[in-house]
Amino acid sequence: MRLSQKTRLLCAALVPMFALAACSGGAGGAGPAGGGGDEPVKLTVWSWDGTVERAVPGFQAANPNIKVEVVNGGSSQDEYKALDNAIQAGSGVPDLVMFEYFAIPYFAIPGKLTDLGAFGVENLKKDYVQAAWNDVTVNGKVYALPSDYGPSAMFYNMATLKKAGISEAPATWDEYYEAAKKVRALGGDHYIAQDTGDLFFLLSLIWQAGGRPFKVDGNKVHIDFTDEGTTRAVAFWQKMLNEGLVNTKVTGWSDDWNRALNDGALATQTMGGWLTSTLPERAPKAAGDFRVALMPQWKQGDKVGAENGGSSFGIPAASGHKEAAFKFLEYFTHGGGLSTRVDAGAFVPNTSVLESEAFQGKANKYFGDQKVGGVLAEASEIVGSGWQYPPFFEWARSIYGDLASPFYTTGKGSLTEILQQWKQRCVQYGNEQGFQVD
Template sequence: MTFRKKARLSSAALVLTLVLGACSSGSADGGDDRVNLTVWSWDDTVAKAVPGFEAANPNIKVKVVNAGSSFDEYTALDNAIQAGSGVPDLAMFEYFAVPYFAIPGKLDNLGEFGADKLKKDYVEAAWNDVAVDGKVYALPSDYGPSVMFYNEATLRKAGVKKPPATWDEYYEDAKKVRALGGDHYIAQDTGDLFFLLSLIWQAGGRPFEVNGTKVHIDFTDPGTTKAVAFWQKMLDEGLLNTKVTAWSDDWNRTLNDGTLASQIMGGWLTSSLPQRAPKVAGDFRVALMPQWKQGDEVGAENGGSGFGIPAAAAHKDAAFKFLEYFTHGGGLSSRVKAGAFVPNTSVLASTDSPSKVDKYFGGQKVGPVLAKASKSVARGWQYPPFFEWARSTYADLVSKFYTTGKGSLAEILEEWRKRMTKYGNEQGFEVD
């Protein structure tokens, strides 16, 4: 079934759902009637905002449900929409998934609730992540500016006195770390798509261009080829640990024993690194990504998410009220204290950061570094609407490269482009 056919069928189902909802619930969002909101979220900090919201809004009760993260939640939401029942009032979306639900009408335009006035209160790149064709379909709730986490003690052991400021320095430092022998590497990589895309993003590559249902994919622009060639060189010269996968027990071990000198990831890693590598507390620091040109301050994203209101939700006014509360209003501070890293300019402007985090990072004030990284994210990046499918396909392609060593990243990206083009056109998009 094509994307357009799906959209027409979904729209019909949504109309029926809304009509039935209106008949059964009456003025659920008005008067003194009790409203029971259901929020789908894999972000534990959202629940921290519930007590304060319910105290200020006694007629609204909020239930936060973990319906699974990423793909699992999206599948469940699609199924609920098609079934016409069980649709949550709010749902969490990674930024790249917003277009998939927004374009066919599965999400409400939040501008109708007055969300447009909040734009100035968020980092521009984060706001762009939740906007499709000039309309906003979610409010940013957490953010992942790419930064470099580095073990200062390991770098010094390798004779590196300061973190690499450029990718040329990074390459030279990688050789020094590798010279320590054993399992010492400047970084690990087993095919992390989001890292590679952040590298391309920062280098000025823009492989995806989306205009409504028209999608252009090209991995041969100068920025993309520069970034891919650099990382290919790192791989070809054996300067990266390609045996240890992020989030694995082995990854925790290499972080803990200091053999992994750095990790370039989203700023959200500040909240989980202390638990993963407690033995090196005080050794890690945070810095901006190395730059392609000395003196630049250009960044990229690696992850982040927002919350939107499904078009079939039953209590939209109350849902937006809670959404604004925990992403922008009174509930924001409770989430930040619980470890959420958010793209709100008011929070980023503060030099304060959780003391336990600063202590882990050797007393470094990590907040200002993350704030600078957030504000330096380069503009113009887009994801195709079918990226959730695409990233799964990329994982299948790249795993063979990292296990066999045959081929190249450029060849993998070209095959990925072909598969995305075929799939996108089958789903009713115009992909070239």
């Protein structure tokens, strides 16, 4: 799940990644080290996911010589900066660190993360949906294990759709467009969706449409927003915005957003599957009205999805307890600690969980007793393959907000122009950081 919603990281203040490679305490491919015997080991884990700590008691009971301390590193951006600083200083580097999927290349490519191949990690591949495994793989090597996941899905208010004369959830984006006009015809603050520059939503549209704007090969990065899939997705959402079918005043995660969800003014939200645990808290008055469906498709009969968020854990190359760290990593992402985290609300990409009757067969009262697990399991399996993020995406996403804000507040310009400006900034920054970007 996208557990951090802040969008700022002063990446310019970070020491360029390749300059830090020498401080990483060894090559990323270094083999197991530390924690292999019976001597006491203390692991430090940096995480903003509260479910990880739930797995500690069971792990320590089975491994009394390993003590685990889970430290909340704050927002993801704060954590990344602190990790870079610790690596540069050569001290205070934790043994396990939580990373959003797009942040893995930034640390993996210059050798700041341990290649987990030495631990036989390939044996775990079959228990993860393919897209999540791809997220933790850089240049053919696995640098982290998936811990939570955000397959894109459409959350829709059935009561609002019925009020607009719509009997079922839109199955295609063409149907979604027609539904948007009917919802808007209700008047007032009724819209089918809101958007004030949500980059992850736009990228999920592009992803699902077959666009692959980022191509990464080692330190070479190619950026292109003119391919067919990208152009199709951008043009569609531009049409929605141009025709006033999207609320551009209400920002996601704000109090106004909560109110709009509560009173049914927003008919749909296309977000990561993690919204199932967040929506009931934000819109309690809408209990029983919401349902979950796959993303609308670009062609009738297709079943293709995308991602919107997700996290993993990797072992810094400078960790002195890699073997013990991997033992705990495997425990809470794959082994005995997994069920504890799932019970605590974690949405994980493990097929053993997603395919289980316990996950798929449970009716969810908030969603009108719908068995939402089956929908989200399918959404996880149909994520389009081949998507990549540039290694400097953490910086890039903060810059996108600066570029998009004027468009959403004034209506002047276009998404296509924003993306081209974004590309230019990314090319300049990436080359300054030692990549070859075009």
